[in-house]
Amino acid sequence: MGEHGHGDPHESGAVITAGDGESGKYAIDNPGLPPHRPRVADEDPKAAKRSERQVATLFLISIIGTVIFFIGYFAVELSEDLHALRLQNTLLGLGVGFAMLGLGLGVVHWAKTLMPDHELVEARKPLRTEEHRQEAEQIIDEVLDESGIKRRPLIRNTLIGAAVLAPLPFILTLRDLDRSEDFGMDRMRHSLWEEGVRLVRDPTGTPIRAADITVGSAMHVIPENLREVSGHADRLSEKAKSVVLVVRMNPDEIQQVTPGREDWTHDGIIACSKVCTHVGCPVALYERHTHHLLCPCHQSTFDAAQEFKVVFGPAGRPLPQLPIAVDEEGFLIARSDFTEPVGPTYWERGSTDPEGDYNA
Template identity: 40%
Template sequence: MSDHKDTGGPLEPEDSAAENGRTPRKVIGTPPQTGTLLAAEEEPAPQGAGDELDEASAKRAERVIASLFLLASASSVAFIAYYIGWSGRNGGMHGIDRALESNLWLGGTMAVSFLAMAIGITLWVRRLMTSKQIVQQRGDLRSDEPTRQAFTEDFLDGAEDSAITKRPLLRRTLLLAAAPLGLAPLVLLRDLGPLPEKKLRSTYWGPAVAKAKAGGKKGVRLVVDGTDKPLRASDFASPGGMITVLPEGIHHADHALNEIAKAVTILINVPADKFKPAKGRENWHVGGIVAYSKICTHVGCPAALYEQTTHHILCPCHQSTFDATDAAKVIFGPAARSLPQLPITTDDEGYLIATGDYPEPVGPSFWERG
């Protein structure tokens, strides 16, 4: 008997081939047949799941899950209560001294809420729902009427199997747990950042100068940030230099870190022949040594870069540029106004001193509306 090789001809229909007990031939270009997503033969449900769980065990699981949902609800309410109420005391949660406390409370309560709800839903699925096999046949993507009807029936069966209608305690406690979580974003959106109100209209320079004058002095000394050493004009005589200074004694003030953040000042030595003092501020400098707020008037970044050749002060965040020779006016970038200038002079011992506070609010321009 000679071998025969099929080289063409019509293909045998798959149904006919299946009836004859042979595997149907695969047509070139068709995807491989994978059958159903899950085996058609049902496997036994896991121990203790769905119908295999007696009602007494189901009731115990229900109480545990409901307790977790109640814990999630209480944690969400605690988050909102702390954010609105308790965090507003003692300077609010936005102060540097309260940052750690607020992060622990807000992060902890929200984490407990999400964790309790997640564990509750997981236990619900594992302990109170059945583990029926789901078979999905391949077919046309377009759903016909019988398919839609079958989906409706499956959906209703699933709702009944989930016990969402059978166990009202779980349904109600789940809704109770989810409601505060839905309100939390609304509470957070109301405060994208604390309004400074009138806190930025004055800095520690004002009370420090007033205290110094009450003691018979002309003003408060400028001290170098980091060393707290007072600075003589002769110590800063080289043109082109820049240094960060603060009012003397600020580290002993209440809420010192917040006060330092507002009062931080840059001292620049501009060549006297190039310096153009603003009208009414002719005596606010010492031989070209001038003081400006270090807080950029755009969004509050530290304007800490200085070009000695051009005498430009730069903010590295958004490239706002200020002219140190001309009252720190804006010459480039998104900043809307000049850096506030601090009036300075020297005392009888030659130390640089401030004779008053900034005449305008420091920081971003939009904060002035606070």
């Protein structure tokens, strides 16, 4: 403590203060804004014009990228040829990339080289009165004037073109998720599975003998008649609805059997849709000791021993079960299609379901 008694750092001299009065509590007074350093484009009209052309060029690259996307989307016809699919994917990817990159770099380069870069400090005011509203309009007009968008028509026009065209690839991609007119719950209720259709391995198409499936194993299967679907896009659409996971456990480990489903399994072999009932991710992880199936997207967990009941996660209903049997040659076959729609629980699903197998 010594001669400075109370140990107050301000009284002991340990803290150096500057200024008088209220500002004396701080070691360094507010130095204010640093002096503005003009850029080359601020002082050289030729440099400013060069920067303007560079910004316009970047916007044109964005426009060209959108055109490349359209070429890949409309001009490349999909077929069984993988080269065409790869070409289309390349054009779509490059097109979207250049469209977004050109637009983003153009705006950044414009801001760094041509827009005013003076630092300003302005107190915030509540915009309540008509006078304040007019002041806000004046500020907006000043911003537009300072940005140079009014006196630089080359930048303005290329920016408008790039900004209008750049979102179109995303709009077309979202629209192309499903082109059919009958999309809805009824469509998702039906898949390629029907009575007598064999379960085959995905992707080899090899039929599966029940005797070859060991206890604790799981395999991904598709309907044998998938190969009969013509058209690459249609085949992918049907496969997305029809993919199934088959697991085998000891028959006495199956804890729950709903009345009417007693013949849906065979000697501990049970099958379900792979499409998660949350948002449609593929359920592909099987833990043999707990008989749990895990969706890797949001960790929804289903119990195969309890007819794929949800035991954890955001999924709202069990995975639809596929009724299966064995034909005369010992191969696994479907007894019927799924008795409920596969995939996520949409808002259309509710108590009006005629079979009453599920709730929203």
